[in-house]
Amino acid sequence: MTLLLMYPTFTCKLNHYISHKPSVKWGVNRQFAFSSCSKNSRTSDCIKLRVSSDNSQEKWFFTYKDEEIHRLLLGGEKDNSASVDGFQLVPQSGDIEVSNFHADKEEKVVDDDLTKEKLTEVTYNIVFVTSEASPYSKTGGLGDVCGSLPIALAARGHRVMVISPRYMHGGPSDEKFAGTTDLDCRTKVYCFGGAQDVDFFHEYREGVDWVFVDHPCYHRPGNPYGDMYGAFGDNQFRFTLLCHAACEAPLVLPLGGFTYGEKCLFLANDWPAGLVPVLLAAKYRPHGIYKDARSIAVIHNLSHQGVEPAATYGNLGLPSEFYGALEWVFPTWARTHALDTGQAVNILKGAIVTSDRILTVSQGYSWEITTPDGGYGMNELLTSRKSVLNGITNGIDVTEWDPSSDEHIASHYTVDDLSGKVGFIGRLDYQKGIDIILSATPALLQDDVQFVMLGSGEKQYEEWMRATEAAFSYKFRGWVGFNVPISHQITAGCDILLMPSRFEPCGLNQLYAMRYGTVPVVHGTGGLRDTVKTFNPYAKEGKGEGTGWAFSPLTRECTLNALRVAIRTYRDHKTTWEGLMRRGMERECSWDNAAVQYEQVFQWAFIDPPYAS
Numbered sequence: 001m002t003l004l005l006m007y008p009t010f011t012c013k014l015n016h017y018i019s020h021k022p023s024v025k026w027g028v029n030r031q032f033a034f035s036s037c038s039k040n041s042r043t044s045d046c047i048k049l050r051v052s053s054d055n056s057q058e059k060w061f062f063t064y065k066d067e068e069i070h071r072l073l074l075g076g077e078k079d080n081s082a083s084v085d086g087f088q089l090v091p092q093s094g095d096i097e098v099s100n101f102h103a104d105k106e107e108k109v110v111d112d113d114l115t116k117e118k119l120t121e122v123t124y125n126i127v128f129v130t131s132e133a134s135p136y137s138k139t140g141g142l143g144d145v146c147g148s149l150p151i152a153l154a155a156r157g158h159r160v161m162v163i164s165p166r167y168m169h170g171g172p173s174d175e176k177f178a179g180t181t182d183l184d185c186r187t188k189v190y191c192f193g194g195a196q197d198v199d200f201f202h203e204y205r206e207g208v209d210w211v212f213v214d215h216p217c218y219h220r221p222g223n224p225y226g227d228m229y230g231a232f233g234d235n236q237f238r239f240t241l242l243c244h245a246a247c248e249a250p251l252v253l254p255l256g257g258f259t260y261g262e263k264c265l266f267l268a269n270d271w272p273a274g275l276v277p278v279l280l281a282a283k284y285r286p287h288g289i290y291k292d293a294r295s296i297a298v299i300h301n302l303s304h305q306g307v308e309p310a311a312t313y314g315n316l317g318l319p320s321e322f323y324g325a326l327e328w329v330f331p332t333w334a335r336t337h338a339l340d341t342g343q344a345v346n347i348l349k350g351a352i353v354t355s356d357r358i359l360t361v362s363q364g365y366s367w368e369i370t371t372p373d374g375g376y377g378m379n380e381l382l383t384s385r386k387s388v389l390n391g392i393t394n395g396i397d398v399t400e401w402d403p404s405s406d407e408h409i410a411s412h413y414t415v416d417d418l419s420g421k422v423g424f425i426g427r428l429d430y431q432k433g434i435d436i437i438l439s440a441t442p443a444l445l446q447d448d449v450q451f452v453m454l455g456s457g458e459k460q461y462e463e464w465m466r467a468t469e470a471a472f473s474y475k476f477r478g479w480v481g482f483n484v485p486i487s488h489q490i491t492a493g494c495d496i497l498l499m500p501s502r503f504e505p506c507g508l509n510q511l512y513a514m515r516y517g518t519v520p521v522v523h524g525t526g527g528l529r530d531t532v533k534t535f536n537p538y539a540k541e542g543k544g545e546g547t548g549w550a551f552s553p554l555t556r557e558c559t560l561n562a563l564r565v566a567i568r569t570y571r572d573h574k575t576t577w578e579g580l581m582r583r584g585m586e587r588e589c590s591w592d593n594a595a596v597q598y599e600q601v602f603q604w605a606f607i608d609p610p611y612a613s
């Protein structure tokens with residue numbers, strides 16, 4: 001948390017520092033407290049603010065080191081719900097000396113613990129737009145994040161809607177939507193040369209409005225993006241429709257009796273939601289709608305950008321003058337034939353140049369995407385927007401992923417009761433370093449280890465898993481497919497989780513692994529480097545520190561070396577291993593911390609006028 005104190009005008013921003021619930025309204029006697037002090041001296045230096053109000057007059061009192069100081073309130077800045085979010089005070093003459101306040105100097109105080117304890121002061125109407133949200137739909141980490149972060153934000157007092165498609169695959173997964181009801185609010189959206197009728201389904205669960213856009217294009221076998229024959233050919237249409245519908249939803253859906261209205265904050269997750277910030281700027285604001293709304297482009301994976309031929313621009317329901325926002329020209333070497341001009345539209349680019357802020361899912365990745373290596377062609381663009389680019393490490397759903405109560409595992413355990421237990425879980429593609437696993441496995445299986453893999457993706461890797469299991473059935477098991485219970489069982493059952501990702505915006509499996517006492521061995525990149533601390537046996541007077549191994553560079557040799565060090569530690573140094581497990585299990589990984597950081601970014605988003613209008 002950052003507290004701004006300025007003297008002698010003594011202006012304090014109270015946002016996030018006042019410890020009262022958002023539902024508490026202004027106008028009755030209230031006592032608030034906030035701290036201006038460092039972690040270690042919190043108690044002694046605490047400044048308390050007491051406000052006494054009889055609805056006509058507000059008197060403000062400060063207590064500093066148990067001494068009460070009366071101040072004149074110059075102006076209380078209140079938000080729409082009449083909660084105070086800032087104030088200005090004039091010190092009386094002969095002002096007391098307060099040692100923490102430095103003349104004409106800004107003081108920044110960081111106190112994470114304190115932040116965590118407090119609910120938010122300013123609440124927002126938040127609209128997550130996403131192609132997947134667990135448990136309704138999930139093919140990877142995006143589903144996890146959009147299924148759990150909204151709940152954490154709602155618990156902090158925000159009004160939160162998550163809007164995603166109502167996928168009907170014609171199988172058991174359709175049951176996940178059984179609790180939703182048709183809002184009977186058919187709406188027309190205009191794209192792809194005509195009017196499209198969409199319906200909205202809804203379920204209010206865990207404080208969140210889960211809204212599902214219904215349209216025949218979401219009703220087909222497969223997963224949200226494709227089927228056994230590959231990606232669906234009309235994905236641009238399917239997600240354009242989602243974005244148009246998502247922009248209408250806050251205006252037209254009376255959820256709990258009230259619409260979300262125009263003053264909301266859109267979180268556009270990855271390219272499928274990338275048209276949302278563009279639509280706000282191009283379609284709505286010119287007509288005076290959504291002038292008070294803001295948008296944040298959240299990048300979970302920059303390697304997918306939603307790029308289609310330039311000729312498709314006319315389908316997107318955007319005015320021609322916004323073509324430049326989406327315009328994308330492939331370099332000459334990437335063109336496919338002599339007549340290829342390289343002209344394309346890039347939806348994620350549109351989001352990056354029109355959103356008010358940009359977020360990635362770890363700090364490391366927010367830097368990597370500004371470099372040529374990690375930028376996937378967007379590095380210069382992202383660098384130009386660096387001042388509004390932040391990284392916040394994902395949290396995890398600590399209820400779903402809890403080794404003491406997990407419904408998918410046979411025996412439960414806690415950090416105080418560790419009992420006996422190399423795995424890999426993930427999409428079988430280039431990002432996840434699957435080629436490295438392929439090349440390292442024969443050597444690894446020479447050692448006394450068993451290796452279990454769960455994943456689906458590229459056919460050649462699925463075939464390799466089947467063939468390796470057939471050849472080394474006593475040492476290797478490969479489960480081809482997407483199976484949540486098995487992912488929990490592998491996470492709980494393994495001693496080591498291997499993640500040789502080539503790049504990893506955040507990575508969730510290493511977080512799940514640490515929570516389950518399974519030690520991660522990862523390539524030190526992006527969010528993996530941010531979250532897995534390499535074991536150091538000499539730290540802390542020989543007690544050791546770290547939660548796993550983050551190796552680099554990403555080669556077969558380095559992967560094998562790191563795995564062998566880990567395996568030796570497991571085998572020969574049981575106490576040390578237990579320390580690694582314990583530290584991983586005790587690591588803070590809930591959404592609480594991240595939710596507070598998200599709120600800070602929300603606050604920043606509303607400081608400036610809309611970036612694009």
Ligand SMILES: Nc1ncnc2c1ncn2[C@@H]1O[C@H](COP(=O)(O)OP(=O)(O)O[C@H]2O[C@H](CO)[C@@H](O)[C@H](O)[C@H]2O)[C@@H](O)[C@H]1O
Pocket residue numbers: 139140141142144145300301361394425426427454455456481482483484487504505506507508509527
């Ligand atoms: N075969 C299978 N069966 C069952 N479950 C499976 C599975 N394959 C994957 N999963 C699950 O899908 C999720 C994968 O999450 P990750 O964060 O590791 O990667 P992903 O690349 O999808 O997400 C992107 O978005 C997330 C969220 O921001 C970032 O953490 C990440 O770095 C970025 O690449 C985990 O919950 C995992 O258990």
